[in-house]
Amino acid sequence: MTGTAQRDEDCQAHRVDADGEGVNGPRAHGAANIAGGEAIPEHQSRVRRSYDAVTDAYTERVHDELRHKRLDRALLTAFAEQLRDQFGPQASVCDAGCGPGHVAAFLADLGVAVTGIDLSPAMVDRARALHPELTFEVGTMTALEAAAGRWKGLIAFYSIIHLTSDAEIRAALREFHRTVVDRGLLLVAVHLGEFGEATVHADEMLGVGVDMDFRFFDAEWLVGEVTAAGFEVEARLVRAPYLDVEVQTTRAYLMARRVGGMET
Numbered sequence: 379m380t381g382t383a384q385r386d387e388d389c390q391a392h393r394v395d396a397d398g399e400g401v402n403g404p405r406a407h408g409a410a411n412i413a414g415g416e417a418i419p420e421h422q423s424r425v426r427r428s429y430d431a432v433t434d435a436y437t438e439r440v441h442d443e444l445r446h447k448r449l450d451r452a453l454l455t456a457f458a459e460q461l462r463d464q465f466g467p468q469a470s471v472c473d474a475g476c477g478p479g480h481v482a483a484f485l486a487d488l489g490v491a492v493t494g495i496d497l498s499p500a501m502v503d504r505a506r507a508l509h510p511e512l513t514f515e516v517g518t519m520t521a522l523e524a525a526a527g528r529w530k531g532l533i534a535f536y537s538i539i540h541l542t543s544d545a546e547i548r549a550a551l552r553e554f555h556r557t558v559v560d561r562g563l564l565l566v567a568v569h570l571g572e573f574g575e576a577t578v579h580a581d582e583m584l585g586v587g588v589d590m591d592f593r594f595f596d597a598e599w600l601v602g603e604v605t606a607a608g609f610e611v612e613a614r615l616v617r618a619p620y621l622d623v624e625v626q627t628t629r630a631y632l633m634a635r636r637v638g639g640m641e642t
């Protein structure tokens with residue numbers, strides 16, 4: 379990776395699409411379509427192509443990773459137990475940016491009904507092949523197709539990291555708020571920046587050529603955005619990376635409850 383810090387203020391080019399709509403609207407347009415004919419911004423097309431290309435290597439790297447990630451398993455278990463206690467067995471959960479579906483499968487084994495959504499058709503194909511009992515769909519978290527209040531819970535594990543403008547992060551949080559039922563739960567995982575926020579460009583991932591950006595977050599900033607979006611943060615965890623298991627970045631996890639807030 380090579381990179382320079384790049385604040386949202388530097389991303390004006392992405393703010394307004396060809397139809398004059400802001401990227402934070404559910405109909406933000408750009409260069410390409412996803413399932414259902416929805417258009418996505420150009421940089422999301424690059425993310426999609428990148429994950430299509432890296433699907434094999436990424437799946438090889440992560441499909442078994444939760445075995446080594448005790449804190450992640452503990453948080454996912456608490457998330458599923460809370461939803462089951464609150465909403466009953468098979469409470470509906472969206473895994474936004476599900477990749478090859480290993481986190482969705484872990485949650486499903488805990489008795490919740492998971493639908494995985496991912497920008498990358500290759501990832502969705504792989505998730506369906508590996509977990510044929512689960513549902514996976516192509517889509518973007520900045521314009522979810524689900525109806526309002528569709529999910530009892532929503533997780534986004536290392537997927538909002540590719541929404542590199544503040545406006546896009548807010549668009550995704552607005553969609554999470556719209557599609558999660560009142561008092562439902564949100565669980566988000568991100569990488570933290572060593573010196574606050576930064577966006578880093580990658581042209582290679584796991585030995586495969588890619589062309590996409592990664593965002594490294596400031597935890598307090600994200601807490602503020604999640605809160606402003608209409609969630610109450612109930613738990614936060616910052617942990618060091620597990621050696622030999624994952625990229626060596628500090629990780630942050632937020633568990634938050636939908637409490638109303640912004641208009642949807």
Ligand SMILES: C[S@@+](CC[C@H](N)C(=O)[O-])C[C@H]1O[C@@H](n2cnc3c(N)ncnc32)[C@H](O)[C@@H]1O
Binds near residue numbers: 422
């Ligand atoms: C770093 S991977 C994380 C995958 C999985 N959640 C995990 O924990 O391993 C990021 C995933 O998010 C997906 N993604 C990126 N931007 C997205 C968007 N706007 N909407 C839906 N999925 C997206 C990518 O295609 C990729 O599969």
